[in-house]
Amino acid sequence: MSRLNDMLQEIGGIGRNEDGSITRLGASEGYFQALEQVKMRMEALGMKAEQDPVGNLHGILPGTDPEAKSIVLGSHLDTVIKGGVFDGMLGVTGALEVVYRLKEQGRALKHPLEIWGFNLEESSPLGGTFGSRCVAGMVDAEAPGYAERLAKYGMKPENVRAAKKDLDKYGCYLEYHIEQGDKLDSAGLDIGVVSGIVSVVRYEVTAHGISNHAGTTMMPSRKDALVGMSKLIVGADARARELDDTLVFTVGKLSVAPGQENVIPNEVVATFEMRHMDKAVTDQFYADIQAMAKEISNCEFTFVNTVAKYSTPCDPALIDTIDHVCTRLNISHIIMPSGAGHDANPMAHEGVPIGMVFVPSVKGISHHGDEWTDPKHIDLGADVLYETVLALDKTDL
Template sequence: MNKVNEILNEIGRAGRAEDGSYTRACYSPEYFEAVDITEKLMREYGMVTSRDAAGNLRGVLRGAGLGHKSIIIGSHLDTVPSGGLFDGAYGVAGGLEVVRKLKEEGRKLRHTLELYAFNAEESNPLGATFGSRAVTGLVSPEQPGLAEALKNYGHTVDEITACRRDFSDAKCYLELHIEQGDYLFNEGLKIGVVSGIVSVISYRVTAIGHSNHAGTTMMKNRHDAMVAMARLITEADKRCRAIDDTLVLTVGTIKCWPGSENVIPGKVECTFEMRHMEKSKTDELIKEIREIADSIDTVKFEIVNMINKGSVSCDAHLMDVIGAAAKEAGEKPVVMPSGAGHDANPMAHRVPIGMIFVPSKDGLSHCPEEWTEPQDTEAGAEVLYRTVLALDAED
């Protein structure tokens, strides 16, 4: 019997609000409650566990063979504020179900099986995918504000750099996740074989004008930073749509100074985030955004790159194995890219990666309404299990 939903709901006891949403911020008590629950289950299923300064939990199920590299499964336990049950935690629950089923069936893998429950995959003061970046050695000690942010969580930069592991003993990394989009749901499909993860490129864009009295400064004399930023946003949106149908641009934050209803804004700061599989498309968009900014003569714009996570491709062999496992389980898999970022992105810099998607009802995610039908989560866990068995049969 597949118990992935039972495991997921056990983890979901941590950080659940009365409205049905979930909040487990990085390094929060709610996050570590989820870690405690997960670690208890890992140990019940026979895994040896450990934690690191980045807040990650690792479980190890030692294999019977000698010289065989580890098969790693992972996902994250943190959530966005008022998020859903499935994002991240489902992948950890799926990994636990694999280990539980191996124990139930009395199977002993030749390869060592590892399961990571990562911290801080969602946006946070340390930067998204922080836990997996720490494990892969991709957290730069020179990251602006890192030392100060870590101090707030009781850690140091040296402690985080020490979290890096040696991947020479790793065969691959697998991640099970909800799609967070509507393609599988709309097509009535249960399994997506992920081909790659789009880039996440983020810029801090600042419009610098002049503050002045809202009542006495005539329109022709204004250097309104808010109006200028609004022009840049709307024009950038138009250019993005014209470049490519799968290129996306989001202006998700905005700050205004001095922030008074009777003062013309003198400074406005926004984040411009863009995503695509091809670097040439995001390069083209930021070039055009800079050109638009230069054409607006009422203010001065400053555009600074803050995040530059390039796209990564999933391993072709792992895609084939996942696809075969899905067909063996009676499903019709479809190959598709991921428009969301995942811990698999930093892991791809160290080992071959494979990802399995299951549907998100109505394409909803990062909200309390996030939902995946029990039969779909069970199907994903079954495909993950069969994938692990197939990979274990290889050298």
């Protein structure tokens, strides 16, 4: 196996469970072990490395022009419970591989090259992409109850404030990541050049009916909230398929009240989640769902918007650069949106141009012990990342 694949299996293997999956939650003992491993390698490569007040790792390789903005390569060091080796760790070890190659080839970059390994990217009581949101200054540590939640991770609001960076000094942020979907694998393509990260919009939808005796209430006189909700879900699912190929719709949570086997349900609450690159499409879809709800008799619906994270486009010039690198290296690739959120989001939110490189996830499996990417693809992605860094170094960013 290549150096990168070895490094990925070694550091990414920290937190391995008996079934082969990986549990390396943010801020855990395993997390800091992995962080130390990466830090040691950074230092061995002549980088200055330090842990910030919220447990992110930052390494810097100085450039020849002290005025030049930094090129940042980053991803996260944590996993979900029973996750895989690749999610997150690929971006950090892939970035180390870039520095190994620079050293081997005796190349010095004009721009400083930084590697950021983030803490607590996966969902936690602190909210997902915690480490990168702290760096971007997007975490409100004063929010009610937040100090108590931070304390569970050994942190204080001061830590959050102290982790914020002045992002004007950074010319771009590149993240090398597994796709976590099956688009590349099923199409037999080697690389995905990410166009942007899709928006996530969620509603809490409640169906209101009337509870009554399950034995004495004849079918025509029922106002069954669960039947109404079921019709709406099936209708929305069909509409999503019709509206756009890349629109996804999920009901992941449902609660039924009063929840007794001999009582007709009077209230059903469901989460409606929709994801797409284009706000116009999710807006249209939501309007269609509302219209459908009005047509469902015997039931009334209310909608509360709970999440509205709108899409984050990647930087057009970075997309172009990565696209050209793939073409030059003769690597099959497509330009595609990311259905999952990443540490790149907060960077883009604070004005840093972002670019992302995807490699195929076999069968689209991720957040699971069976997560796998062919070692050949791991190395191809590193080739793309390396050549992209060299190309960007020739520009002013």
